[in-house]
Amino acid sequence: MDDHGARRTGAERDARRGRGDAVSAPVSAAAGRSIRFFSIVVWIAGTITAMVLASVMLSDYLINPRTGELGFYGAEARNPWSDESPQRFERDGSVWRGSGSGYIELTAADDEPxxxxxxxxxxxxxxxxxxxxxxxxxxxxxxxxxxxxYLGDAGDTTLVVPPGERTQLWVQSTGDWEFAARRITSTPIEDTLSGSGNAYLAYRGDALSARFEHHGTGIFFVSLVSVRENERPIIETDEVDSRVSWDEAPLVVFVIEADTGDGEWTVTIDELAGPTQTTTPTEQEQE
Incomplete structure (x- = not known):
C-alpha cells in the first residue's frame, strides 16, 4: 500500500471514531453483575406471577378419582352456599339421597360422628x-x-363430625347420589387412653394438642376430624412418638388406624396451663 492509501485508511478510521462507529468500551464487571441480577429478579417475578395465575385459573382442575383422568370437575358443580335459596335435601332415616348440589340440615341431636x-x-x-x-x-x-x-364410587366413605348444633352439610355434585349415614360409636377421652387396633376417640375439652405414641409393629395412622379441619397428621409404622395440635372445636375425633402388627398405642391430652396468680404484697412486706 502506498503512502496515499495508508493516509486514506487512517483518515477513514478517524472518521468512523468521530461518528461513534468505533467498538464500545467493554462493560465493567460491576455493571455486568447488576444486569444479571436484574434479569434474575425479573425472571423470578414472572415465574411467581405465572404460578399465581395458574393456581387461580386451574383451582378446579382435578384428577377424577373414578377414572384417573384430568378435567374441570369442580367447576361443573355449583357452590350451593352461594345461592340465596339453595336446594334442601331431606333425610330419609339412615338413607340420604339427592341430585345435584344443595344441603342437608344437621341439628343439635347430631352430636356424634x-x-x-x-x-x-x-x-x-x-x-x-x-x-x-x-x-x-x-x-x-x-x-x-x-x-x-369426597365420594367418587359406591363404597367410598367419609366422616362428618357435626358441631352439636344446627348447621348445614353442603353437598356439591352434578348427578344423582345416595349414601347411608351411620352414627359412629366413639370412645370418650379426657386425659390418657391406651389400646390397640382401630378406634374412634372423641375429645370434648379445651386442650388443643395431644401426644400420640405407638409401640410395637404395624401401621399407625391418625386422622383429625372436626368442623374446622380434616387431616391425617400421622402416617407412620412401628415406633411412633408424635405431638399433634388442632383448632378449637366443640368435638374433635381422633381416627386411629392400627390394624396390622402387634402394636399398642397411647394418646395423652396435653394439660392446659393454669391461670397465673398475682400476689399483691402486704403493707408489712412493702416496708
Missing part, C-alpha cells in the same frame, strides 16, 4: 360444613365451608 358410605354415585361429590348455621345469612356473607372429603 357420622360415617357416610356411598351406595349410589353418578358424579364426583364433595362435602363441606361450617361450625354454625349459615342458611339464614345472606349468600354474599356466607363463609366458605370446610371441605370434609
Amino acid at each position: 357420622i360415617e357416610l358410605t356411598a351406595t349410589r354415585i353418578d358424579a364426583f361429590t364433595t362435602f363441606r360444613i361450617w361450625p354454625s348455621s349459615q342458611i339464614d345469612v345472606p349468600a354474599a356473607d356466607r363463609r366458605l365451608p370446610l371441605a370434609l372429603g
Whole structure:
C-alpha cells in the first residue's frame, strides 16, 4: 500500500471514531453483575406471577378419582352456599339421597360422628360444613365451608363430625347420589387412653394438642376430624412418638388406624396451663 492509501485508511478510521462507529468500551464487571441480577429478579417475578395465575385459573382442575383422568370437575358443580335459596335435601332415616348440589340440615341431636358410605354415585361429590348455621345469612356473607372429603364410587366413605348444633352439610355434585349415614360409636377421652387396633376417640375439652405414641409393629395412622379441619397428621409404622395440635372445636375425633402388627398405642391430652396468680404484697412486706 502506498503512502496515499495508508493516509486514506487512517483518515477513514478517524472518521468512523468521530461518528461513534468505533467498538464500545467493554462493560465493567460491576455493571455486568447488576444486569444479571436484574434479569434474575425479573425472571423470578414472572415465574411467581405465572404460578399465581395458574393456581387461580386451574383451582378446579382435578384428577377424577373414578377414572384417573384430568378435567374441570369442580367447576361443573355449583357452590350451593352461594345461592340465596339453595336446594334442601331431606333425610330419609339412615338413607340420604339427592341430585345435584344443595344441603342437608344437621341439628343439635347430631352430636356424634357420622360415617357416610356411598351406595349410589353418578358424579364426583364433595362435602363441606361450617361450625354454625349459615342458611339464614345472606349468600354474599356466607363463609366458605370446610371441605370434609369426597365420594367418587359406591363404597367410598367419609366422616362428618357435626358441631352439636344446627348447621348445614353442603353437598356439591352434578348427578344423582345416595349414601347411608351411620352414627359412629366413639370412645370418650379426657386425659390418657391406651389400646390397640382401630378406634374412634372423641375429645370434648379445651386442650388443643395431644401426644400420640405407638409401640410395637404395624401401621399407625391418625386422622383429625372436626368442623374446622380434616387431616391425617400421622402416617407412620412401628415406633411412633408424635405431638399433634388442632383448632378449637366443640368435638374433635381422633381416627386411629392400627390394624396390622402387634402394636399398642397411647394418646395423652396435653394439660392446659393454669391461670397465673398475682400476689399483691402486704403493707408489712412493702416496708
